[in-house]
Amino acid sequence: MKFALVVNEGPYQHQASDTAYHFAKAALTAGHEVPRVFFYHDGVNNGTRLTTPPQDDRHIVDRWSQLAQEAGLDLVVCVAAAQRRGIVDPDEAKRNGKDTDNLADHFRISGLGQLIESAIQADRLLVFGD
Amino acid sequence: MGTVKKFLYLNRTAPYGSIYAQEGLEVALIGAAFDQEVSMAFVDDGVFQIKAGQDSSGTGMKNFSPTYRALGDYEVTRLYVEKESLEQRGLTVEDLMPLTYEDEEDDYKEKPSIRIVDSTELADILARQDVIFNY
Amino acid sequence: MLHTVNKSPFEKNSLRTCLRLAKRGSDILLIQDAVYAALSATEWTEMMMDAVNEHRIYVLEPDLAARGLSRDRLIQGVKTVGYDGFVELACRNDPVQSWL
Numbered sequence: 001m002k003f004a005l006v007v008n009e010g011p012y013q014h015q016a017s018d019t020a021y022h023f024a025k026a027a028l029t030a031g032h033e034v035p036r037v038f039f040y041h042d043g044v045n046n047g048t049r050l051t052t053p054p055q056d057d058r059h060i061v062d063r064w065s066q067l068a069q070e071a072g073l074d075l076v077v078c079v080a081a082a083q084r085r086g087i088v089d090p091d092e093a094k095r096n097g098k099d100t101d102n103l104a105d106h107f108r109i110s111g112l113g114q115l116i117e118s119a120i121q122a123d124r125l126l127v128f129g130d
Numbered sequence: 131m132g133t134v135k136k137f138l139y140l141n142r143t144a145p146y147g148s149i150y151a152q153e154g155l156e157v158a159l160i161g162a163a164f165d166q167e168v169s170m171a172f173v174d175d176g177v178f179q180i181k182a183g184q185d186s187s188g189t190g191m192k193n194f195s196p197t198y199r200a201l202g203d204y205e206v207t208r209l210y211v212e213k214e215s216l217e218q219r220g221l222t223v224e225d226l227m228p229l230t231y232e233d234e235e236d237d238y239k240e241k242p243s244i245r246i247v248d249s250t251e252l253a254d255i256l257a258r259q260d261v262i263f264n265y
Numbered sequence: 266m267l268h269t270v271n272k273s274p275f276e277k278n279s280l281r282t283c284l285r286l287a288k289r290g291s292d293i294l295l296i297q298d299a300v301y302a303a304l305s306a307t308e309w310t311e312m313m314m315d316a317v318n319e320h321r322i323y324v325l326e327p328d329l330a331a332r333g334l335s336r337d338r339l340i341q342g343v344k345t346v347g348y349d350g351f352v353e354l355a356c357r358n359d360p361v362q363s364w365l
Contacts, residue, residue: 001356003355006263008150008365015271015297015328016271019271019296019297019325019328022327022348023348023351023352023355025348026347026348026349026351026352027352027355029349030349030352030353032352032356040153040157041149041150041153080153080156081153111160112156112157112160112161113160113163113164115157115160116137116157116160116161116164116166117164119135119137119261119263120133120135120164120166120261123359124355124356124359124360124361125261125262125263125360125361126269126355126361126363127262127263127264127363127365128363129264129363129365130271130365140362142282142365173282173286174278174282212286214285249285249286252286253285253286253287253288254288256266256286256360256362257266257288259360260359260360261360262360262361262362264362264363264364264365
């Protein structure tokens with residue numbers, strides 16, 4: 001079965017991203033597919049590589065990146081929500097005249113159409129938010 | 131592909147206090163371009179999203195309520211409002227924006243998009259969906 | 266249909282709205298702060314005991330344990346599941362609605 005996941009809250013502030021991650025891991029372990037995780041609202045903050053949690057805590061951003069690398073998840077950050085909140089990839093930084101970019105490995109920035117598309121293609125859509 | 135799925139955007143948050151209503155509306159408008167069967171529901175504080183007469187000028191925030199009027203043009207013509215949620219908040223349908231669409235199958239007559247449904251009807255509508263987004 | 270709820274009923278109306286809009290015989294999974302709704306001897310216990318008769322109520326065990334709660338504090342008839350059980354519930358039900 002194919003699951004589309006949506007994460008609507010930032011890391012650490014809310015448990016949404018943690019629950020979504022554990023759901024994705026369990027789904028993959030059970031032999032299901034998680035083709036795409038879409039990050040919206042403050043969920044886009046899951047995609048900044050500048051995150052530096054204390055060493056004794058989980059690294060939510062790296063954990064998503066690693067899972068994407070291992071299992072081929074497509075981690076998509078919504079462009080409109082990301083622009084509002086200052087999450088930029090090198091292209092976006094250049095286009096908007098910013099002096100740096102901060103998108104984490106294995107994340108990409110794209111439009112809301114990617115969310116709709118994954119909802120159409122998946123068997124189930126699950127929203128993790130506040 | 132050719133699959134047509136039933137998409138429901140379920141709105142339960144009030145506008146302005148948080149961004150969910152505004153960004154949720156953005157998803158609904160984008161989603162309307164994908165030729166799916168799209169409807170929206172307004173439940174709990176979500177009914178405040180379509181309250182008539184919003185003027186956010188004193189807050190410095192964008193008044194996005196006129197955007198709901200565009201939904202009809204995007205063929206989002208079923209806006210379910212839960213009766214119980216309205217009553218709990220002392221509202222009637224007259225307090226809401228007069229959202230309409232032009233029915234192309236009926237000589238482009240202007241018809242109301244808002245449909246007041248009770249919780250039993252809405253429970254059936256939810257269970258019939260393929261995809262539910264909530265904001 | 267699967268309904269998930271993630272809010273404490275002591276703080277938000279998410280659970281109450283879920284129960285108002287869930288058809289009889291639904292699967293309802295309590296996650297995150299909603300696990301508090303499944304405790305016995307609270308002001309929500311009576312409502313939840315009715316819910317247990319009408320629906321299948323599940324609690325996400327890791328969220329229960331994280332909050333210092335054990336199964337013996339739960340209302341009778343409430344089942345616990347792990348993340349694997351969450352995935353199974355999502356497979357069995359279409360659609361899935363998250364009451365936030």
